[in-house]
């Protein structure tokens with residue numbers, strides 16, 4: 092008997108291949124913590140790899156440093172993770188490390204009294220964005236506990252903060268992924284996803300797509 096859902100999947104796979112798109116299509120965990128319009132544009136145009144900031148490059152160096160200097164048998168670095176969102180779409184990410192049944196994330200942070208915390212000791216909790224990303228990795232890996240290691244950029248001193256798996260927060264993140272999927276599908280039909288506004292109005296300043304959004308609707312003026 093014909094299964095319409097599977098037929099639709101089959102049709103989508105063929106359409107994706109004809110259009111030269113990777114299948115299943117991927118949304119990165121890290122992109123869901125910021126402007127979802129940017130995530131949709133980036134997925135549609137395939138520009139994710141060009142959006143690495145200097146901060147991200149420093150983070151990569153830190154990961155490499157930890158990897159080269161920690162010699163534990165039960166630790167695995169740069170662990171790829173994925174989770175099915177909906178037909179033809181997966182959420183993907185890369186946990187910095189998994190030690191036994193704990194996911195570890197390594198973050199590098201500069202401290203400066205003039206624009207925030209003056210020292211690592213003053214830090215009471217990790218940033219909300221770091222927690223939501225680690226929580227996504229916990230849910231994708233099916234693990235319950237993780238730690239965010241924050242390294243002081245100036246002295247390489249560090250502290251670690253525990254994060255417990257929160258399924259409700261992960262389900263909100265999957266909701267954000269569905270907004271991105273709707274945005275990509277709109278773009279594919281020639282419509283601009285103007286209903287998606289930035290999460291933080293400061294994001295637009297350094298965004299690759301600012302000239303496009305500037306021509307369409309200047310969303311940063313509405314979100315102030």
Ligand code: SF4
Nearest residue numbers: 126129295298301304
């Ligand atoms: S310019 Fe602003 S609204 Fe447009 S994609 Fe970038 S962050 Fe989002």
